Amino acid sequence: xxxxxxxxxxxxxPSHPPxxxxxxxxxxxxxxxxxxxxxxxxxxxxxxxFSAFFAAYAVLRDATAGGPRGADLFDTGNxxxxxxxxxxxxFTCGIAMVAAQGRRALWFYAAMTVTFLFGIGxxxxxxxxxxxxxxxxxxxxxxxxxxxxxTLVGCHGMHVTAGLLWLLTMMAQVFAKGFRPDILRRLLCxxxxxxxxxxxxxxxxSVVYLMGVAA
Amino acid sequence: xxxxxSDRDRGELSLAPGDEHLGGDVFSEGIWxxxxxxxxxxxxxxxxFFIARTTLVWQPSIPVALTVLAxxxxxxxxxxFLHITSGPDNVNNxxxxxxxxxxxxxxxxxxxxxxxxxxxxxxPMDQIMQMQR
Numbered sequence: 379x380x381x382x383x384x385x386x387x388x389x390x391x392p393s394h395p396p397x398x399x400x401x402x403x404x405x406x407x408x409x410x411x412x413x414x415x416x417x418x419x420x421x422x423x424x425x426x427x428f429s430a431f432f433a434a435y436a437v438l439r440d441a442t443a444g445g446p447r448g449a450d451l452f453d454t455g456n457x458x459x460x461x462x463x464x465x466x467x468x469f470t471c472g473i474a475m476v477a478a479q480g481r482r483a484l485w486f487y488a489a490m491t492v493t494f495l496f497g498i499g500x501x502x503x504x505x506x507x508x509x510x511x512x513x514x515x516x517x518x519x520x521x522x523x524x525x526x527x528x529t530l531v532g533c534h535g536m537h538v539t540a541g542l543l544w545l546l547t548m549m550a551q552v553f554a555k556g557f558r559p560d561i562l563r564r565l566l567c568x569x570x571x572x573x574x575x576x577x578x579x580x581x582x583x584s585v586v587y588l589m590g591v592a593a
Numbered sequence: 594x595x596x597x598x599s600d601r602d603r604g605e606l607s608l609a610p611g612d613e614h615l616g617g618d619v620f621s622e623g624i625w626x627x628x629x630x631x632x633x634x635x636x637x638x639x640x641x642f643f644i645a646r647t648t649l650v651w652q653p654s655i656p657v658a659l660t661v662l663a664x665x666x667x668x669x670x671x672x673x674f675l676h677i678t679s680g681p682d683n684v685n686n687x688x689x690x691x692x693x694x695x696x697x698x699x700x701x702x703x704x705x706x707x708x709x710x711x712x713x714x715x716x717p718m719d720q721i722m723q724m725q726r
Contacts (some may be wrong), residue, residue, distance in 0.1 A: 421674075466631075466633065472626075574675070584659045584662065588641055592656065
């Protein structure tokens with residue numbers, strides 16, 4: 379609470395100018411806040427990139443070139459399981475972060491492992507879906523609609539895959555170096571990344587799958 | 594600011610904006626935010642999947658309902674999972690988020706708007722092909 383208070387204009391009282399040292403301590407944001415802010419900017423730029431893919435998908439949704447439409451292809455049962463996987467993995471990732479802050483190593487490893495398993499389950503379901511679509515002749519080359527679909531959903535899947543590699547790296551780093559402040563900052567970034575992927579998935583299952591079968 | 598003393602003592606280990614404070618039992622306090630978030634997100638997801646299939650409501654309202662539910666769920670994720678709050682130590686994060694939302698809105702709504710008009714004003718594709726012959 380020391381940092382951005384002063385930047386935000388609280389903590390400054392002109393009638394009682396603080397001592398210099400006190401003021402300096404109040405004006406400096408902690409490293410953790412700055413790292414989190416920087417990574418948040420990156421995540422927002424990633425979300426802006428996804429918004430371009432969403433715009434492309436929304437525009438090309440009906441450009442099926444005589445091929446299958448979303449309602450013919452999508453299996454909402456499969457999507458529901460994928461959604462559950464990702465939501466639960468987001469939850470267990472949060473548990474892992476709380477455990478890391480409380481320095482509870484066992485809870486941390488357990489929660490990270492569960493997060494990984496849910497994440498890999500999600501990827502498995504998505505790969506199966508892509509393979510079955512391609513086998514039905516509804517691959518990305520079939521129509522503009524399917525190109526946009528594979529680009530958008532595949533890009534999210536690639537992010538999740540990268541996140542899984544990052545997750546394993548973080549477990550190894552905690553194992554090798556312990557809960558050092560710099561490791562905790564990396565964990566903060568990882569958890570922000572993982573939660574942001576779930577936010578993008580909310581948009582995907584709503585816009586792509588549910589609107590696809592509803593329309 | 595009763596926390597400032599302990600924050601300063603902890604140095605770099607002090608909490609990120611919006612994180613729960615390390616007073617008392619950290620473990621159970623911190624987890625509550627995620628439990629509430631999980632509950633709300635599950636509820637909104639179930640409603641979304643129900644709405645998509647239902648015939649109980651006027652059909653053209655379904656995409657609107659899905660959009661509203663999705664935005665609500667993103668809000669839940671932002672508050673309970675990412676801890677983006679309206680607190681004074683979170684001002685920068687919220688401003689960046691506002692700018693991001695503006696850009697996302699412009700890209701998506703702008704594209705849809707322009708392309709819908711172009712589709713309306715253009716000849717259907719087969720007629721264009723005939724003119725090129």
